[in-house]
Amino acid sequence: MANRRASITDLAKTLGLSPSTISRALSNHDDVSEATKARVRQLAEELHYQPNQLAAALRRGRSNTLGVLVPHITGHFFPQVVHGIATEAAKLGFNVMICQSNEDALQEQKNIDLLMNSQVEGILVSLANTTQSFGHFEAVRQQNIPLVFFDRVVEDFSGSNVSAVVVDDYQGAYQVVTHLIEQGCTRIAHFTGPLHLSIHKNRHQGYRDALLAHGLPLNEELIMFCEMSQKGGTQAMRHLLKLPQRPNGVFSSNDLAAIGAIQAVKSQRLRVPQDVAIVGFSNEMFTMLTEPMLSSVDQRCEQMGKTAVQLLQKMLKSGPDRVGPPKPIVLKPKLLVRESSQRK
Amino acid sequence: MANRRASITDLAKTLGLSPSTISRALSNHDDVSEATKARVRQLAEELHYQPNQLAAALRRGRSNTLGVLVPHITGHFFPQVVHGIATEAAKLGFNVMICQSNEDALQEQKNIDLLMNSQVEGILVSLANTTQSFGHFEAVRQQNIPLVFFDRVVEDFSGSNVSAVVVDDYQGAYQVVTHLIEQGCTRIAHFTGPLHLSIHKNRHQGYRDALLAHGLPLNEELIMFCEMSQKGGTQAMRHLLKLPQRPNGVFSSNDLAAIGAIQAVKSQRLRVPQDVAIVGFSNEMFTMLTEPMLSSVDQRCEQMGKTAVQLLQKMLKSGPDRVGPPKPIVLKPKLLVRESSQRK
């Protein structure tokens, strides 16, 4: 049966001291004699004393816990970010409570409530893709609980204790296209998903602007709205290879479709990158496994988690009365040139 | 500045009721009149009342939270398991606190303490690979906090509130080798990592036993102790292809090395699976992306997380005074036959 744990009161009684002295000794307060501290520590050790964080948090009004809400913990991106969050939080002495919205706006709302009820000191959120209204974040703002959005953010939702961390998709795309041009590509195709998703919209815009900036024509028949899967990429590429003037470069908005494109090119006995240079986006783990290895853009997932926690910590420290709200942070993505686009 | 949240006391004062009535109304107790309930609920709504879980947990002695401790949240396996855990826990109404040991025994110990201090109601752990002693789990056992190990378990650590969920690696390996034999392979090689890791040990044993059971000779020169990376697999395969009698089947203890093997075979102008059939282990996401697609063994990661939570829940419900400790659960892995080993 359950061995009730030792409490401060227990220690106090055993040693003939008051609970406050015990508490102070355990938290190594200055004004407790070394002798007393030693006695307390020893007994605590013996009884396997474990402080009750719940009680301490209730009393202090601070839980030492951060809440994290992600759409899901699968795939490549979110696990990495969560890893970054958990690691940085641990370093700063925070516990982490993690919830998944499963891409569902209602669950997201419930989880936000849950995190607030649990008295977390700050909340890190990446939006579910079905979220349209933002009332649930209103409550967080009103309570002045620091809130950091990452990756999937709410635009025009500001406040003295609200900020965001995102990666610059536009910039990443721009870099990719510039690189392809430098490798001698003159007809660069683009695979994209639906443009109402900001990741695709921004990458698409980066593609267009980079072409224009380098004096290349914008050819709408080279822009493929396709399913961003391996199969989708293969189909799109097959289509492009049948054009009177086929492309000699491809920028795919994700890695999966890029791999499909590689396979389509190879199956036509054409060479990657000599005939068609190909670059993906996200730097998935499997980009190193293809033949040729796929160039891609690293989104700095772990860094994003880390940065988000640091931002939160900064808000926590300075309080909401700082001068102006904290600026959103935009991480620079990193182009990784591998075999699939290295011609020289 | 911070809008102090409404408390039960606040509601009570406003409505001219006692805190106990408010509490009962909010938890929908039978013996509160519907009229009162309605009033309370309405006011709670208006004031955006959020119950303080910390206080409730302290009072009840139950935190409604499960602790999870994994080596890390990267790669393929652990994110999937954590996803399963988080999903199932949410379904059963538990919150989840997640920690990483970073494969470090000391951090593991500290995190176990942390989870206990946080008054979690149960703990789910997968061991760090440096953990050699198990004193920190002793404390958990003594407090009778239900403990479920998953995947990386402590052998001979039993107790009335301790159990485990693992996947049957031996069985998975046995299935693979049987399948290869059925496909007509007669000389089956095996890639393995160091045998002091139980996953490799068990898969290795499954390999041996399956060969023997089907009357095939056990040929030590076909057993490659190699680095279980893509490169390691390539090197091992190159070596094997130079043997006077080269193998016509390969069972690799992971997928990465299997992919290396495929690439080595293809680069010799041999065909997979006709000349060499290849099967990996773990069903990584990228097994669908290779040409040919790689056969592998699914470890049921999500199911493992789900099962672990259910097991914990069962312990929590029945208490430690049940008849005997809960039996460990062994999940059956699932062989997925894809192109790399399908000859017929």
Added chain:
DNA sequence: TTGAAAGCGCTAACAA
């Protein structure tokens, strides 16, 4: 059906 009162385990202001 409601209220009064106690207390979960801890911390911190104040007093000695």
Added chain:
DNA sequence: TTGTTAGCGCTTTCAA
């Protein structure tokens, strides 16, 4: 340097 006391917000027994 140590002790006294009060209370964080909630639940629950007991009494009305």
